[in-house]
Amino acid sequence: MISLVLRRGALSLVTLFLLASFIFFATEVLPGDALDVSLSADEIAMMPPEVLARRRAELGLDRPILERYTSFLGGLLRFDLGRTIITRAPVADIVAMPLRNSVALAGLTLLLALPVALAIAMAAAQAKGRLLDNAVSGAAIIGYSIPEFVTGLLLIAVFAVWWPLFPATITASTDDPLSVLLAAAPLAVATTIIGSIAYLGRILRVGLIEVMAADFVERLHLSGIPRWRILWLHALPAAMIPGLSAAALYAASLVSGVVVVELVFAYPGIGAELVRAVTRREVHVVQAIALAAAVCVVLFNLAADLGIVALDPRTRRS
Amino acid sequence: MTALLRRPAALLGLLLVATHLVVAISAPWIAPFAPTSLLDAPLEPPNATYWLGTDDLGRDAFSRLLWGGRVAMLVAFAAGAVAVLGGALLGLFAAHRRGSFDDVLMRLVEMKLAVPTILFVAIFVTGFGQSVPVLIVAVGIIQMMGVVRTTRAAGIVLMEQGYVRAAQLNGESGATIILRELLPNVADLMAVEFALRASSALLLVSALSFLGLGISPPTPDWGLMVEDGMALLESEPALVLAPALCIATLVLGINLAAEGLSDALGLDAARGGGG
Numbered sequence: 001m002i003s004l005v006l007r008r009g010a011l012s013l014v015t016l017f018l019l020a021s022f023i024f025f026a027t028e029v030l031p032g033d034a035l036d037v038s039l040s041a042d043e044i045a046m047m048p049p050e051v052l053a054r055r056r057a058e059l060g061l062d063r064p065i066l067e068r069y070t071s072f073l074g075g076l077l078r079f080d081l082g083r084t085i086i087t088r089a090p091v092a093d094i095v096a097m098p099l100r101n102s103v104a105l106a107g108l109t110l111l112l113a114l115p116v117a118l119a120i121a122m123a124a125a126q127a128k129g130r131l132l133d134n135a136v137s138g139a140a141i142i143g144y145s146i147p148e149f150v151t152g153l154l155l156i157a158v159f160a161v162w163w164p165l166f167p168a169t170i171t172a173s174t175d176d177p178l179s180v181l182l183a184a185a186p187l188a189v190a191t192t193i194i195g196s197i198a199y200l201g202r203i204l205r206v207g208l209i210e211v212m213a214a215d216f217v218e219r220l221h222l223s224g225i226p227r228w229r230i231l232w233l234h235a236l237p238a239a240m241i242p243g244l245s246a247a248a249l250y251a252a253s254l255v256s257g258v259v260v261v262e263l264v265f266a267y268p269g270i271g272a273e274l275v276r277a278v279t280r281r282e283v284h285v286v287q288a289i290a291l292a293a294a295v296c297v298v299l300f301n302l303a304a305d306l307g308i309v310a311l312d313p314r315t316r317r318s
Numbered sequence: 319m320t321a322l323l324r325r326p327a328a329l330l331g332l333l334l335v336a337t338h339l340v341v342a343i344s345a346p347w348i349a350p351f352a353p354t355s356l357l358d359a360p361l362e363p364p365n366a367t368y369w370l371g372t373d374d375l376g377r378d379a380f381s382r383l384l385w386g387g388r389v390a391m392l393v394a395f396a397a398g399a400v401a402v403l404g405g406a407l408l409g410l411f412a413a414h415r416r417g418s419f420d421d422v423l424m425r426l427v428e429m430k431l432a433v434p435t436i437l438f439v440a441i442f443v444t445g446f447g448q449s450v451p452v453l454i455v456a457v458g459i460i461q462m463m464g465v466v467r468t469t470r471a472a473g474i475v476l477m478e479q480g481y482v483r484a485a486q487l488n489g490e491s492g493a494t495i496i497l498r499e500l501l502p503n504v505a506d507l508m509a510v511e512f513a514l515r516a517s518s519a520l521l522l523v524s525a526l527s528f529l530g531l532g533i534s535p536p537t538p539d540w541g542l543m544v545e546d547g548m549a550l551l552e553s554e555p556a557l558v559l560a561p562a563l564c565i566a567t568l569v570l571g572i573n574l575a576a577e578g579l580s581d582a583l584g585l586d587a588a589r590g591g592g593g
Contacts, residue, residue: 145573
């Protein structure tokens with residue numbers, strides 16, 4: 001058991017190392033260096049070559065690529081994400097609070113969406129092939145065909161413009177306590193939850209239907225135990241396993257969804273920071289946001305994996 | 319095909335996709351105005367001349383709507399093709415070769431699962447600039463990883479089949495086995511994957527355009543139109559709702575067709591496309 005946990009942990013570390021390398025090489029190496037991409041062609045043409053060379057040296061861009069790569073990795077080990085190119089501000093300071101806000105939004109979404117998705121999936125699985133099940137499947141396919149920004153705008157149109165119950169955009173600021181921030185963002189939370197329920201509900205329904213077709217369910221059925229009882233007491237715990245792996249797989253999509261929803265509602269999270277950083281070509285900020293998101297997803301996956309191991313004795317063998 | 323047409327949901331999906339395709343292809347002929355021309359009549363409400371009104375720059379929203387799916391669909395279908403062809407070849411090669419190539423590839427697939435798609439493209443756009451080819455390659459590579467997984471799994475099952483064994487004993491080369499024995503047998507899977515990948519690519523491209531990281535203005539694009547019109551939601555809701563509806567119906571159409579196709583072929587499509 002302990003060796004299994006250690007092995008999963010080590011694999012996550014390998015994944016993170018590969019990710020960090022990928023992020024570094026994709027952003028810094030291939031087409032010129034960070035200075036080229038942060039300045040426009042005109043600006044570079046205007047600058048005297050010696051000024052350009054001095055700025056390169058300041059930023060450490062004149063060093064060979066492998067040296068920069070090792071110092072990038074070394075910085076990561078010390079939780080040093082570098083400084084921005086233009087203002088020389090520490091990247092960690094820029095990313096920290098927005099990251100906290102985004103993680104809170106994603107966490108609250110999962111916390112609220114999982115039980116609802118599970119309840120819907122159970123109702124659908126119990127009525128497999130009948131009207132309710134078909135309605136749920138239809139709603140789910142519509143739900144995940146609509147992009148988050150469209151759902152968000154529809155909610156704004158209905159609940160902020162035509163029937164002004166909530167504010168359209170969020171007025172809370174980046175450093176507000178999470179309770180204030182999340183309370184100011186009911187429509188943003190609703191948007192991410194709707195997408196999550198559509199995705200998770202669909203996968204959980206399939207998981208439950210698969211479990212309900214298993215031999216042990218057949219046996220319980222033959223012993224005269226009613227179907228709802230089998231579903232609640234026997235199939236549900238077994239379906240938690242596909243549920244957990246669905247949630248783990250969903251984590252990365254959830255982050256993408258959160259990024260978009262944040263921009264719709266002006267929620268102060270990594271989404272706005274990311275767009276600002278990409279358009280200004282702040283390479284280090286993009287790297288930091290990508291890494292931070294990847295670390296969250298990998299950690300969440302690890303937790304879900306270990307949860308599955310704890311629930312499912314079969315995974316402990318071998 | 320007849321099995322596909324007998325399913326009402328799949329038929330509806332095909333109709334939606336066909337309608338969008340026909341409109342996108344014929345946009346240059348049927349659009350009443352050029353999509354980028356400034357008509358000197360900004361923020362007209364919908365009327366007989368400007369069916370959906372005009373935007374803040376005075377461009378005809380209906381014409382932009384007709385044009386607005388072209389680039390997004392081009393990127394989505396091209397990325398879907400890149401993903402399916404590249405993914406199937408890689409996945410089948412891994413299934414045939416196994417060993418360390420397979421291990422490394424699976425690590426890469428898992429690594430991709432940890433990077434949210436929008437961030438993945440953002441990294442590419444930061445490094446390579448914002449252009450349609452960069453979008454196709456970046457979106458194609460992300461979508462490819464899922465295809466690698468499913469085709470590899472199918473390939474491993476096929477490798478155990480008698481005819482593949484026979485081909486191996488015949489001394490056929492690896493390339494021949496992959497292209498002649500394995501590839502034709504995953505064609506069904508590839509068709510379904512193509513539809514699923516194209517639909518999630520389309521969602522991704524629209525979201526990127528909405529964020530300002532995808533298709534660049536002044537190209538008429540639904541995601542960009544939604545972004546532009548957002549501030550005018552109260553006074554001119556059609557500017558936002560019409561392109562939003564177009565994206566949703568096109569993605570829904572592809573998803574319904576994909577689901578019907580995989581049902582008809584007896585495949586398991588109950589996997590999320592993953593946005």
